Amino acid sequence: MELLERFASGDLEAFEALFRQHQREVFAWIVRIVRDSGIAEDLTVETFWRIYKSRARFDPAGNFRAWARRIATNAALDHLRHSRHETELPEDLPSARTADPVIRRETRERLKQAFFRLPAKYRLVATLALIEEEPYNDIAKAAGISVALVKVRVFRAVRMLRRKLNTLGVGVSAK
Amino acid sequence: MSNEENNKEMKNLIKTAIAPVKDTELRRDLWPQMLRKLDEQSAAAISVPWFDCALAAILGAVLVFFPGSIPALLYHL
Numbered sequence: 001m002e003l004l005e006r007f008a009s010g011d012l013e014a015f016e017a018l019f020r021q022h023q024r025e026v027f028a029w030i031v032r033i034v035r036d037s038g039i040a041e042d043l044t045v046e047t048f049w050r051i052y053k054s055r056a057r058f059d060p061a062g063n064f065r066a067w068a069r070r071i072a073t074n075a076a077l078d079h080l081r082h083s084r085h086e087t088e089l090p091e092d093l094p095s096a097r098t099a100d101p102v103i104r105r106e107t108r109e110r111l112k113q114a115f116f117r118l119p120a121k122y123r124l125v126a127t128l129a130l131i132e133e134e135p136y137n138d139i140a141k142a143a144g145i146s147v148a149l150v151k152v153r154v155f156r157a158v159r160m161l162r163r164k165l166n167t168l169g170v171g172v173s174a175k
Numbered sequence: 176m177s178n179e180e181n182n183k184e185m186k187n188l189i190k191t192a193i194a195p196v197k198d199t200e201l202r203r204d205l206w207p208q209m210l211r212k213l214d215e216q217s218a219a220a221i222s223v224p225w226f227d228c229a230l231a232a233i234l235g236a237v238l239v240f241f242p243g244s245i246p247a248l249l250y251h252l
Contacts, residue, residue, distance in 0.1 A: 012213075019206055028199035035196055044201075045208050049216065108192035115193060130189050132196070158185045 004060040015055070018064060019048055025065070026072045029142070032132045033076040033124060043079055047072040066141060073124070073142040080120035107165075114164045118157055125150050126157035 006014035026047055031040035050071050051058075058067060118126065124143065128134040129150065140147045237244055 016206060019209060020204075023205050024201045027201040027205075031199050032196045037198070037202075041201075041203075041205060041208070045205055045212055048205075048209055049212050052213070108188070111188055111192040115189060126189075130186055131193050155182070158182050158189075161189070162182075162185050 002060060004058070004062075004064060007064075008055050008058050008060050010055060015048075015052055018051075022065065022068050023048070026068055029069055030072050030076050032134075033073070033127055034079055035127075039079065043072070043075045047075045050075060069142045070144055073144075077120055077124050077143075080123055110168065111161065111165060114161050118160060122153050122157040122160065125153040129154045130158075 003014050003017055007018055023044060027040055027044045030043045030047070031037055034040055034043065047068065051068060054071075058064070115123070115126070125139055128139045128142075129136060136147050136150045140150045143150070238248070
């Protein structure tokens, strides 16, 4: 019997083999979303626990890697939902366009804080698309949404950040 | 400045503010941790939730103190 068939029928040795084959890749994907290796390790184990629990629903003819990545993305998203940064941004923010490197550094810090306070579903796609520069198609597959929706969420995330910074007086301009 | 330019500026600013994760290498084998989780979860699956125990205790007490309720209970089962 093939490895995936054995896994789907509940064989623990087959699961271990798949775990060892894919743990690094799953970890690498999650750490880019949550940006903390300790949390990413826990979420990797959580991902494989979810995979093991859902083994009966897995089609052995299907793509295990893509399925694992989708489950990993959901696990990371659940984590982001429960770990939003609650710190308020200060009111006295400088302009983003100023030439002063100290002020620019301050602006970047505020932007970083605002980014990590985005709603989880926007933060997920914005992190993968804008920071990690993953192709939209890969993000869409991993998140189980359309490419168009990925683009919409990236656009909205950027708009939310711009508005947030504008309300705080940072000059990243316009509506 | 157009919306598109604004978005581009914002995207560039995000890239300078938050760097991509450089170290994505897993440093240790997570299988032992996975095994622990499997053991914990299977133990949890076997153990009876506390509210089930409480429900059984209440039912037992009702049957002991009000034996007349036994036929009614059997009728409803």
